[in-house]
Amino acid sequence: MQQSEENEWLARWREGRIGFHRDAVHPALVRFWPSLGAPPGAKVLVPLCGKSLDMRWLAEQGHPVLGIELATDAIEQFVADGSGEVSRYRQSDFDICRQGSIELWGGDFFHFHIQQAAEIGAFYDRAALIALPEATRQRYAFHLAQLLPPGARGLLISLTRAPGDSGGPPYSVPAEEVRALFEPNFELTHLADGEPEENGFRESVWALKRRGPLA
Template identity: 75%
Template sequence: MTNEWLERWRDGRIAFHRDAVHPALERYWPDLQNQGSKILVPLCGKSLDMRWLAGQGHPVLGIELAEAAIEQFVAEGQGDALRYRQGDFPIWRQGNVELWCGDFFHFHIAHAAEIGAFYDRAALIALPQPTRQRYAFHLAQLIPPGSKGLLISLMRPNAKGPPYSVGHEEVEKLFTPNFELTHLEDGKTDDRGWQESVWALTRRGPVA
C-alpha cells in the first residue's frame, strides 16, 4: 500500500483529490463547536479542506506520507512555507497549516499534545481491512476525551480499492469502543457506484 500510494502521487493518479471544499465539511463542521481547536487530518494529501478549516480559525496539522502531495499543497497556496523538523518528521508550515511528512502510525501522543479535534475524509478508506482497526485504535490514542471529529466514509458493493468500501457496520465496529458515533447522512450514489456516509465522532472518556 505504501509504495502504491507514493506511485499514485508521483504519477499524478490522484482522482481522489477534490478541487473544492467538501460540502459535508462546510455543512456539519460548525455543529461540532470545535472553536479554535487544533485539527488533526490523517493521510491529508493536498486537501483544500485543510485551508477551509484554517480559514475558520483552526490550527491544522496534516500528516501525509507522500512528500509530493505536501509540496503541491504548498506550491498551490499563498505565502512562503517554513520548513523544520521534529524527530523523524520533516514539517512544512504555511499560514495556519502544518504538514508532517511521514507514517501516521509513527505519529505519537507526544507529537499531539495540542490536538483537540480531527477530520478524516480519505484516511480510513485508503487503508486495507486489516489496517483499519489499527488506524481506529491509533487515532483514539491521539484524540483527548471529549474531543470531536468528522469522518466521511465510502460505500460501494464489491469494491476492491483503494479507495475501499467501509460500510456502516464496520464504521461502528471500529470506532464504538472509543468514540460516540452519530450518523449524519448518506449521500447520493455517484456515477461510479460510490456512496458517501458522514459521521460525527466524540472521543469517550472523562474530560479533564
C-alpha cells in the same frame, strides 16, 4: 503502513493517479463542521491529508491544522498552490512544512505519537480510513483514539462501493464496520448519506466524540 501500501500510495502521487483529490472543499465539511461542537481555535488533525483544500477551509474558520501525509509530492503541491512563506523543520521521523496556520508533517501516520499531538483538539477524516485496506483499518481507528483527548470531536466521511465491487483504494467501509471500529472509543452519530455516484460510490458522514473522563 505496510511497505507495499506505502509504495502504492507514493506511486499514485508520483504518477498523478489521484482521482480521490477534490478540486473544491467537501460540501459535507461546510455543512456539518459548524454544528460539530469543536472548540473555537482547536487544532485539527487531518490524517493522510494529501493536498486537500479542506485544510484551507478549516484554517479559514480559525482552526490551526496539522495534516499528516506520507507523499512528499502531495505536501509540495499543497504549499505551491498556497500563499505565504513556508518554514521547514524536522521533528523525530517527520519533515514538517508550515504555511500560515497549517502544518504538514511528512511521514507515516502510525509513527505520529501522543507526545506530538499535545495540542490536538479535533480531527477530520475524508480520505484516510477509506484509503486503508481492512487489515489496517482497526490499527488506524485505535491509533487515532490514542492521539485524541477525551471530548475531542471529529468528522468522518466513509464510503461504500457498488455491491460486488471490492476494489480499492478507496475501499468500501460499510456502516457496521465504522461502528465496530470506532464505538469502543468514540460516541458515534450518523449524520447523513450522500446520493449514489455514477461510479457506484456512496459517502456517509459521521460525527465522533472521544469517550473518556474530561479533565
